[in-house]
Amino acid sequence: MLRVLVVDDDFMVARVHSGYVERTPGCAVVGTAHTGAEALRAVRDLRPDLVLLDVYLPDLDGLTVLRKLRADVSTVDTDVIVITAARDVETIRGAMRGGALHYLIKPFSYPALREQLEHVTALRAKLARLSERPSAEQGDVDDVFGARSRAKDALPKGLTEPTAALVRQALLEHPDGLSASECARVTELSRPSARRYLEHFVEAGQAEVKLRYGSAGRPERQYHWRG
Known part of the structure; x- marks a missing residue:
C-alpha cells in the first residue's frame, strides 16, 4: 500500500x-x-x-x-x-x-x-527487489533511473514535446480511447498531426490500438493510453 x-x-x-x-x-x-x-x-x-x-x-x-x-x-x-x-x-x-x-x-x-x-x-517495488541482491547491474540501474524509457520515448524528428504532452493528456482524459479524428478535435491539431503523435506513442509502447467496427466500411483505429 x-x-x-x-x-x-x-x-x-x-x-x-x-x-x-x-x-x-x-x-x-x-x-x-x-x-x-x-x-x-x-x-x-x-x-x-x-x-x-x-x-x-x-x-x-x-x-x-x-x-x-x-x-x-x-x-x-x-x-x-x-x-x-x-x-x-x-x-x-x-x-x-x-x-x-x-x-x-x-x-x-x-x-x-x-x-x-x-x-x-x-x-x-523495483528498489525493494534490488535491495535483496548483493549488487546491482547497469541494466537494473537504468531501469530505476529510466534511461531506457527515455531513449525509447525520444521524439522523432518533426515532433515536439509540448504537442506530445497535449496528445498524451487527451488520451489520459479519454480512457475509452480516441480515434485520430477525435484526438484532432480535442487537441485542435490537424488529423495527420494527431495521428503521427498517436502512432509514436504506439511504437514507444505507451499507447495501444484497438479496432472500432462501425455499421459499414473499414474499422477505425482507436488509441488507448496504456496504464
Whole structure:
C-alpha cells in the first residue's frame, strides 16, 4: 500500500486530490496538511511513502519544505511529487534539484495523477527487489533511473514535446480511447498531426490500438493510453 500525505493550502483542493488518491488501487491517504509547518510535522509523525506537495503555502513555500525534508535524516526516504500552478522555470528547476520525483501543474486530471502514483509504486517495488541482491547491474540501474524509457520515448524528428504532452493528456482524459479524428478535435491539431503523435506513442509502447467496427466500411483505429 502506497501511503500518501496530501499538502495543499486550499481545503477543497486537498479534498479533491485526496479523493484521487483513494480512487487509485494500492494507494491510501494517511493525512492532509495545509501549511508548510503542518507538512513537516505530518511527515515526521506519519512517515508517508509519498507527499503530494503544493508550492504556494501560507508560511513556508513548498520548495523550502522539500529541502527540509531532504536535509532531515528521519524524512529523507519519503518521496515527493510537487503539485502546483507555478509554471516558471525557476520553480521547476528548484523542484528537480530538490529531488522531487515529478511535477504536476494544476489543474490536472485524475488519470494524470494516477499515472504518477502507479509510477511511484512501481519504482519503490523495483528498489525493494534490488535491495535483496548483493549488487546491482547497469541494466537494473537504468531501469530505476529510466534511461531506457527515455531513449525509447525520444521524439522523432518533426515532433515536439509540448504537442506530445497535449496528445498524451487527451488520451489520459479519454480512457475509452480516441480515434485520430477525435484526438484532432480535442487537441485542435490537424488529423495527420494527431495521428503521427498517436502512432509514436504506439511504437514507444505507451499507447495501444484497438479496432472500432462501425455499421459499414473499414474499422477505425482507436488509441488507448496504456496504464
